[in-house]
Amino acid sequence: MFAEILQSLRDAFILIISFNKDIYEIIGLTLCVTAASIGISAFIGLASGVFIGSRSFRGKKLLTSVINTLMGLPPVVAGLVVYLFLSRKGPLGSLRLLFTPMAMVIAQVIIISPIITGLSMAAVKLRHEAVEETCRGLGIGRLKTFLMLAFECRYPLVSALLAGYGRAVSEVGAVMLVGGNIEHSTRVMTTAIVLETGKGEYGNAMALGLILLVLSFGINWIVQRFQEGI
Amino acid sequence: MFAEILQSLRDAFILIISFNKDIYEIIGLTLCVTAASIGISAFIGLASGVFIGSRSFRGKKLLTSVINTLMGLPPVVAGLVVYLFLSRKGPLGSLRLLFTPMAMVIAQVIIISPIITGLSMAAVKLRHEAVEETCRGLGIGRLKTFLMLAFECRYPLVSALLAGYGRAVSEVGAVMLVGGNIEHSTRVMTTAIVLETGKGEYGNAMALGLILLVLSFGINWIVQRFQEGI
């Protein structure tokens, strides 16, 4: 077994330095899809999370439970819903988005946004009273108060984003379903890993997994440096 | 499409009230596996997260990046690693754990623990200085300080747990691989959903997804009530 793991380390290394066009294509698409879905989800999730977390209103408890529930939305279910919408028979069928990267982004946004929202809501809970009292006392407008609160809670918020990123980059059920795992078109790291696993090519699968993890590590490292900077 | 969704709502309802033995078996196993993996991961994740988050030491940045990276560990990769260990030829092959619920729990713990750890680390960041100064000033021991800190940060920590729960309950790649999706033995909600999807039985898949979401909603609701109580 350890031989197998060593072997896949070697394979991963060879894959990367061989400048295999396919693997770079897959990495490229993975990064594009993840970036797009994280970008959109970050906006939706942080905005709604900070907003809901810092406000009290009727039905907040229910809403919180719903959002927390959606943190556990099975990707396949999200994928199915998107599939039904984007399918030719579906209401958005005419957009011809099924089996395109765009569809994958949509599905991922549905999966990741609640995660970022839910975690952001909890993140601002510890500081929002103090920040809002002070901002209000200085006559600072709503939007700016909102931004200041996000800034003051940036550590847990960035962590929420990273959790969202982690889900986006490791998720496979939804992107498989609405992307179709089409070679040279919608194949990303995770679907490639599943493909290799299905073939019993565990070494290849591990190698791809390792590459993905190294990529993630790089991104995390950059984010952390950036976070320390501000 | 809406007809389809309505239909699957009806199906879900019928599935449940028909007292179909299979569905209750699957729900039961899902709950058991999730409970076990969340239980273990909560312990590992909260303990290490609160600990790491409240301490400063050399290499903390690196460790943080590694943990954040593992938040994005593709389930299939986690599954593969567990598979290689538990496989007949693997170092733990003699335990005969492959394709048992126990294997699923192990794989999920590997996936979920880093998520809970990473989120907990960020959660305690905003309060640990104040809490530790005060605890230290009162001569409170390490363990109790630790517990007090966790208590004071319970909202974001519970949220971290819920995020972990969400991942556990929706994850499919790893449990499929090491559990085998064996009927009456290792089939859980998500693998059943994937199975139905593979058959093209989208209605059934949605129905199962709905049941899973309702279950999750119930659990979230209870957790939230409980959280308010303390």
Next chain:
Amino acid sequence: GNSANNTGTNPTTKPTTNPAPSAAENSSGSKLTVATTTSVRDSGLMAYLQPEFEKDTGIKLNIVAQGSGQAIRTGEDGNADVLLVHDKAAEEKFVSSGNGLKRIEVMYNYFVIVGPRNDPAGIKASGTLDAAKAFKMISDKKAPFISRGDKSGTNTKELNIWTSANITPSGDWYVSAGKGMGDVLTMASEKQAYTLTDKATYLSMKDKLDLQIVLENAQDLKNQYTIIAVNPANHKGINSEGAQKFIDWMTSEKGLKMIGEYGRDKYGENLFTVNFSGK
């Protein structure tokens, strides 16, 4: 790397939204979505044919490999233009309900029964050439058997054999796994169990498996693959022209020759036998 066996196509790495798709899809140089079963992809056949097809026709293939049921569903929903599947009953329903135009049989191979090298049910030793008999031996011995349990073409075939053997398999020895072919083979190897598999997938994974073929070339194990064009009348924007070109190319002399030869250099035998009998 396995993903390297295909070159010369135009990779699309950027998310594209395909503006004005229907216009583009109806001319040549368009995109054709083929839904196939995973076994076709896993055998490597599609990756082998794709570059030649694209070169000859100028049509870009989008191959979506799914479970048989899901592939047919994708066709029903109009999300694929043409199907390449192997589940006769479902195909006939698909065509008779007006979702597909016509079943066109192009090739077949044989399912095989694989099992542990020590063959505890003694199938190989018995020399039988009847799958139903082999299944009976397995069930008599209660030797572990793994079923795909996913209503795929392979699974349907397996269930039919049980029926013809007059057995309702149940008990600890009969494991319904609900997974794809590759996974089930790995599982059978791991659990030292029997299973029914298409030969192509087995051969492509042979080296990693601790299994052997215990029964092949049984007449009741024939595995017919069919191409069906999706009925363009049911959905807007089906690339029926491209689907026709795909059918034409696959059933052309060149296409059939390529299919018939596939696997010979790698496994020393062909994986598929063509049996196209004219449209």
Next chain:
Amino acid sequence: MKLLLNGVAKNYGDRTVLKIDHMAFEEKKIYAVLGPNGSGKTTLLRLIAGIEKPDFGEILYNGRKAVLPGEIAYMPQKPYMFDVTVLSNVLLGMDKARDRQREAEEALEQVGMRGFMKTRARLLSGGESQRVALARTLVLRRKLVLLDEPASAADIYSTAQIEAYIRMSCARDGSTILFSSHSPSQALRIADEVVFLWDGRVVERGTPEKVLNSPRNVEVKNFLQNWRI
């Protein structure tokens, strides 16, 4: 600026922590809100600032029920320092149009914190951050200024500085200033009028000299015996 409280009451649970039947505050005056811990000083200021809503009654600013953000400045009892520099903290609520930088520096000068301009505000000591919070509030030059114990953590020199700054602000901006304090002496030094709260009720009101030297209320009288013992 005219501030009017009418039948205002605030409850927490079943306890009424503030109940004021009628009270008006006039322009260009400094009011000291005195009273023991828990008597409702912070609650009063927070209600006026609009941070909290009264359970009964109404608070009218120039006859309007809602206070506009540009009219009021409030310094909480535990001010929150934003995790930016001291200067940025002071600039935070200021109008873009004005000569912000210079005014902010001047305000910091008034509280003796100009030298800390570039320091990360969250690293300041208790008294330092309180002084920055005061500068941050008074620099806005609002017509109604609410200061909750603005000098409780300040040393005696800074306290004198702060008191001078408060008086100066009132004169310069013609604002109404309400501040709460535990120091009767401070009220004597800078307030035009004292409002004495006892268990949520206004029990004394008048010039500092009158209220502090000869209170009519017997509880206040007893309470003030602790003054300068």
Next chain:
Amino acid sequence: MKLLLNGVAKNYGDRTVLKIDHMAFEEKKIYAVLGPNGSGKTTLLRLIAGIEKPDFGEILYNGRKAVLPGEIAYMPQKPYMFDVTVLSNVLLGMDKARDRQREAEEALEQVGMRGFMKTRARLLSGGESQRVALARTLVLRRKLVLLDEPASAADIYSTAQIEAYIRMSCARDGSTILFSSHSPSQALRIADEVVFLWDGRVVERGTPEKVLNSPRNVEVKNFLQNWRI
């Protein structure tokens, strides 16, 4: 209890905020740490409490370098109230073995907060929570007690109560108490000795009367002119 500081220095960045060459504190005495904002009072107490480590020098308790949890009690300048009841907050650091409940109630009585026993501590007003924090600290009856501005938010009556409680604790437990304050009068009332910090250095040390009425240091002299103006 013997507390000794030897060549202790603490830097933040390139600024030395505390530098004490040699200082000893004796048993059964109350020390007032005075000094302007930012002079290093909090830093000194945090160093002694072991919350922060000195960059140079050593702090010795009874000759040992490490303080044992059971020896010391420290009340921070901004005490954190745990999100439990007031009573639970007080019980927090107490020994299981002792008659905790009664002692906790007595301590709350001493600061006039017994009536709030069952209240959620985080809802208390500024002065109320400060008083609970003091009770929580003194109830432990440790041999070395460090109080960072224990009465800054307390009203004049509570201040008197608190001062009496501090004196009583010292006598009862034979403890060494260091408290920081901005009130020279408070030092006069309860301290046996005053340590006056100026910019991180001890510039005066002696009896309160001597230091406060006739300081040798000219800066301290000027500073004290703001006292009771």
